[in-house]
Structure formats: C-alpha cells, structure tokens
Amino acid sequence: METWAESALVRLRNVSGRSGGARRLVVQLLGRQDCCLSAQEIHDRVHAGGARVGIASVYRALDGLDELGLVQRVDLGDGISRFERADPGGDHHHHLVCDDCGKVEPFEDPALEAAIVSVAGGRGYDVAAHDVVLRGACGDCRPAP
Amino acid sequence: METWAESALVRLRNVSGRSGGARRLVVQLLGRQDCCLSAQEIHDRVHAGGARVGIASVYRALDGLDELGLVQRVDLGDGISRFERADPGGDHHHHLVCDDCGKVEPFEDPALEAAIVSVAGGRGYDVAAHDVVLRGACGDCRPAP
DNA sequence: GTTCCTGCAAAATTTTTGCATCAGT
DNA sequence: ACTGATGCAAAAATTTTGCAGGAAC
Numbered sequence: 001m002e003t004w005a006e007s008a009l010v011r012l013r014n015v016s017g018r019s020g021g022a023r024r025l026v027v028q029l030l031g032r033q034d035c036c037l038s039a040q041e042i043h044d045r046v047h048a049g050g051a052r053v054g055i056a057s058v059y060r061a062l063d064g065l066d067e068l069g070l071v072q073r074v075d076l077g078d079g080i081s082r083f084e085r086a087d088p089g090g091d092h093h094h095h096l097v098c099d100d101c102g103k104v105e106p107f108e109d110p111a112l113e114a115a116i117v118s119v120a121g122g123r124g125y126d127v128a129a130h131d132v133v134l135r136g137a138c139g140d141c142r143p144a145p
Numbered sequence: 146m147e148t149w150a151e152s153a154l155v156r157l158r159n160v161s162g163r164s165g166g167a168r169r170l171v172v173q174l175l176g177r178q179d180c181c182l183s184a185q186e187i188h189d190r191v192h193a194g195g196a197r198v199g200i201a202s203v204y205r206a207l208d209g210l211d212e213l214g215l216v217q218r219v220d221l222g223d224g225i226s227r228f229e230r231a232d233p234g235g236d237h238h239h240h241l242v243c244d245d246c247g248k249v250e251p252f253e254d255p256a257l258e259a260a261i262v263s264v265a266g267g268r269g270y271d272v273a274a275h276d277v278v279l280r281g282a283c284g285d286c287r288p289a290p
Numbered sequence: 291g292t293t294c295c296t297g298c299a300a301a302a303t304t305t306t307t308g309c310a311t312c313a314g315t
Numbered sequence: 316a317c318t319g320a321t322g323c324a325a326a327a328a329t330t331t332t333g334c335a336g337g338a339a340c
Contacts, residue, residue: 038190079220096268163318224330
C-alpha cells in the first residue's frame, strides 16, 4: 500500500540524487491520505509527528512533486492550495465542497471523465490535468426536506 | 446587452440601499467581459478608465457580488482568484488553460453539465456552483503533429 | 569533499481590515 | 442629515526566496 510513496521517493532521487528528511516525511504523509491537504496542514501534521520541518521545505517538496506529476494541486475556491497524490494508474477523483459546513468529500464519475476527454479532444487540447469542484449544500446541511 | 450589469446594480441596491461609484464601475466592467478577470486586472482596467478606485473596493465589490451569486469565483490553479459574471439564465462556461502559453479559453459542454448534475444528485448535494478547469497544451503549443 | 537539501528568517504577493471621509438616499 | 460605501494605509495570510549549515552521496 506504500507503493506511491516508494515510487515517488525513487523518482525524486533519480532527479536530484538526494532525498532528505523533509521530502521523505511529506511524501510519506501524502501517501497515507485519501484526500487533499493544504501546505499548512501538511506542515502541522509533520510537526505533530515530532519532526522539525520548515514550512518552506514543505512547499519545496510539493513543488518538486508537482513538477514530476506525482501530486495534483487542488483549488477548492478558498484561496488555499491543497495537494493530493496523483496515482499514475489513473485512479482519480474530484471534490464536493459544502458551503455551509466546509466538508470536503471526493467522488469519481466515469461519465464526467468521458465528457472531459471529449471536450479536450474537440478543442485540440492535450489535457494533462483537470480539476472539478462542486460547491453547494451537502445532505446534512441542506434545508430539511 | 447590459442586462446583467443593470440587474446586478439593482440587486446590490436592494440589499444595501446604495450603489456607489466603485461598485458600479466594477459591475459595468464585468458586464462587458466574456471571461474571468483577476481583482488586480479589474483594478487596473478601472484605473485605466480614469477612475480613482482602491483595490480594497474592488475586493469588497466582488465579495458582495459573490454573496449574491452574481459573479462566479474561478480558480485557475495559479493562486490568484478570478471573477466573472454569473448569468442567471444558466448560460455558463468552464475553462481550458494552456500550461505553456498561459492562454485561457472558455468552453461549454452539455454532456459535462449533465454528468455534474447527475453526480450531485446521486450524492445528495444541492449544488449551487461548480467549476471545471482543464490544463494542458493547447493546439498551438502542442508538439507539432 | 562536493552537492543538494533543510530550516530559519525575511521578502513578495494576494487579500482583508481599520478608519476618516465622501456620496447616495 | 443619516448611513453605508470608498480610498488610503496598514495588517494578515499564503507562498517564495536567500542564506548558512547540515545531510546524503
């Protein structure tokens, strides 16, 4: 189950020749997450684990991972960048955000993916990444029926 | 063709009782745009028109418009918030961003909209807004075929 | 030993807030 | 006149950069 983290570390080493402590901690944390985290959240959780990691190193690690396509940057519309691991296998989800309680939940939908591929092709684009965010009231926060 | 701007100003006045100069300029500018603008771009263009408008007023105007659902906030993934008018009639587009040249172009796709509605319904969400961003290489920047 | 990563601090950017003043009703 | 919007400046929050020191090779 740690395959993403392992392969990410290997790829980082192939590029730079190193893989220091901060990067490894960030990669391992992201490998354990099911959904996106902000840089601040990553920093806090790594600190909670007892490590002395600077926020700048978190950003630098995320930047390197993003360049290699190992993480996907997710913008939920609140001005904060979040990151989650990008599975090379194509497993891949998007996000529902509740405007009331702030809850974020992932979803996948083949019809949505198909529509995106079709749009991209029709416009002559070679789409490398795509991001879908739905905002609204979740079942719990919606005015009771 | 100025119906959006007019109705937006009316709705702002209904809420606050006023519609001062800065808000009117921002609304009128957005009414003339076909795609999203950043707060800084709005500020610059309003200034170019000869008006003395503070950037804070631009943000405040956008904030008020967003609360009323009159503009949609768009995150293109570069950490800058952009805004565009939200047509109540349902006319509604998304964005293709070229990673190479930075070009942004709008698109619409009924199949995509249908898939989104279907996902939202299946998850019990009452979706008020949704945002789709596709990133990749546009026809011009793509390695020549 | 060399090279790149790391942590801290400072800078840059984007967005928000405080406050005196101005403008719309 | 009253009330809220506005502009300027300062603050806050997020992200980037500089640099000395340390860790991996």
